[in-house]
Amino acid sequence: MVEFPNPAALAAIAARPAARPPVEEADVAADGWTVEVGDPNAAVEAWQPRDPWDRAFGAAKGDRRARLTRPMSCVAREIGRYFLAHQAAPPHELQQFINAACGAAVVQIGFQTLSGRFPPGATDEAMLASAQPEIERLLSRLPTDASEVGFAFGRRGEQMLLSMAFASSDAELSPFSLVPDGNGEVAIEGVLHDEAQSFAGYVNHGRFAVSSCFVDPALERPRFRIVCKVDPEDQRAWIELVYAPPKRVLARPFAQILARRNEQVALTYALQVYAEPHGEPQVAPNAEQFAQAVVTELNRVRALGGLSAVRLNLDETASATQVATHYFAAALGRGQPTDMDTIALALLAGWHVTGMIRDGGFVSSLLPHTRDPGRWLASTLEMPLGRSALMMEGIEEIALGPVVLDHPDALGAVVVGYRFHHGNDHADDVKRLLIRTVQARRRMKLPPPTRLGDMQAVMQAELARVNHGTAQPMEALQRVLARGVNQFGADMRGYVVEATSLDALEIPAEVLAQPKLVLEIGVTHHKPQGAAWAQFVILVIFVDQHTTRA
Structure with missing residues (x-):
């Protein structure tokens, strides 16, 4: 059963004083920000020094663990450009755009800068000779767990700036193209550096929509293959990949990707506007x-x-309001880091929400230098996870914990969107799982599976008993298998999955790889005693092609 913090855990956080979240970022310029991407192979080709500054940094890095990569060097260059222009760090929304535009698929980067002044007319060679100790000092700030790093040198008038960007990747991604293929798809494969009970992916479609990506059920976690279909009208589209640790529903992002039609065209950041034109x-x-x-x-x-x-939902909103400031204080280093997970999970639980919760989406956003709710909403809806929490079809209720700051101005909120079960019709869920099975077999160059059509009514009847609480999931599976053996005269196997997400279903490779796969899938839900959410119960039965009956 999924573990949620109880209301007392949330009340304990609310009872503590909350530090004011720091607001130190610069604002996005009115004309946006353009990243000259340039090289279509930058994301997959090895880093090569471009000038004496790169060579000096590469030599000074020595055998440190972090790899020098071209995307991270692009990030360092753009951060340096922004610092020189504004004397401040880029705001979060622009920073994530820079990361993705440069081809860095990581969710979060760190950076360090060192600035100095030189007399007019000083050559780059003279500055480099004087800056060698500063390069060493910059590298001394590189975390030991960083997996990739980039460096850039910039100057503006008499000011010189050394910038270093770095990240610790949550997953090892195989090389992939940021440009959708002939089917309009971007496929991302890799291995997660953590345990996962499920993976999911989301891709923006147009101004408003978001869609779930295909998660290959044939790969055994922590390996993954996620395929996202980009709308043919979109010149670029955000993709976010997430995973849920065991017994948790709070999805953790591990990759952010900006798909585009042409990897050689410069990308300009401008905030989407939803407010009325005038x-x-x-x-x-x-x-x-x-x-x-x-x-x-x-x-x-x-x-x-x-x-x-x-x-x-007013009751859940009241709870969220009491802890929203604590959440952002923790997120920005002014509070207890564990508060973030506790707050998000407790709000997702929806202890004050009536109805049987199917699932929920959580999003948080603190936007500096504004008191305009419309701009806050536009910024939040820019990313797929924001849309999945607020713009997904089927969301009926939300809880919103607001934060309003001044000196400087800022608006923030933690928000949860809830979807509910109504009745026990899971035909669409079964269809979704069957489509995933067909797609997985197509990738293996195998025909679609054949369904055990005569077993659908039997499976639905047994799953209805689970839904009503008169049978356990394993009991239902045994009854369905026994009926199948008697009806078809063939050996049958099956398994049951209980989870809060359909994406938790894995189909063993030896099952998917059968030349002729004959199977049936059934889905229901039930709410275990004391649980906050309902859980899916997924039954999978199939004819065992490796045995014969006398």
Whole structure:
């Protein structure tokens, strides 16, 4: 059963004083920010020094663990350019764009800069000779667990800047193209450096929509293969990959990717605008009005996207409001780091939500230098995880914990969107799992499986007993298998999966690889005693082609 913190854990955090989250980032310039990508092979080819500064940094790095990569060098260059122009770090929304535009698929990067001044007319050679100790000092700040690093030198007038970007990857990704293939798909394969009970991927479609990516059920975790289909009208599209650790529903992002039609075209960042064309920016004077303004604007945007309105759960919102500042303080180094997971999981649990929760999405965003709820919403909906929490079809309720700061201004919120089970019709879920099976076999150059059509009614009847609480999932599986053996005169095998996500289903490779696969899949849900959410129960039965009956 999935583990959620109880309401007392949330109350304990709320009872502590919360530090003010720091707001130190610069704002995004009105004309945006352009990244000259240039080389279509930068993400997969080995790093090579471009100038004496690169050679000096490479030599000074020596045998440190982190690899010098071209994407991370691009990130370092762009951070340096921004620092020289604004004397501050780029804001988070621009930073994640820079990372992805450069081809760095990591979720979070760290960076260090060193600045100095030289007299007018000083040559790069003279500056390099004087800067050797500074390069060593910069490298002394490189974390020992960093897996990749990049370096850049920049100058603006008399100012010189050394910048270093680094990251510790959560997964080892195989080389892949950022440009969709002939089918409009981007396929990402790799190995996660952690345990996972499930993987998922999300890709933006147009201004409003988000879609789930295909997760190959044939790969045994922690290996993964996730295929995301890009809308043919989109010139570029954000993709986010996440995983859920065992017994957890809080998805952890491990890759952010910006797919594009041409890897050699410069990419310009500009915040998507959803507000009315001629409306003045709103100003939220307090947290309550900020929350109400977000819900109003969100429902207007959902209507534009053809989605139904959501309602604000007032009781869960009250809980979220009490801990929102604690969350951002922890996220920005001013609080206890464990508070972030506790707050997110406790809000996802929805202890004050009525109805049987199917699933939920969590998103958090703190946007500096604004008091406009419309701009906060636009920034949050820029990424797939924000859309999956707020713009996914079927979301009915949200809980929103607002934060309003001044000196400087900032708006933030932790938000959860809830979807519910209504009845026991899981035909769409079965169809989704069958499509995944067909796609996995197609990749193996095998024909689609044949369904055990006569077993569908039997499986539905047994799963209905599980849904009503009169049978256990394993009992239902045994009954279905016994009926199948008697009906078809063939040996049959099967297994049951209980999870909060359909993506938790793995189909063993030896089953998928059968030349002629005959199977049936059934899905229901039930709510174990004391659980916050309902759980899916997935039954898979198939004819055992490796045995014969006398």
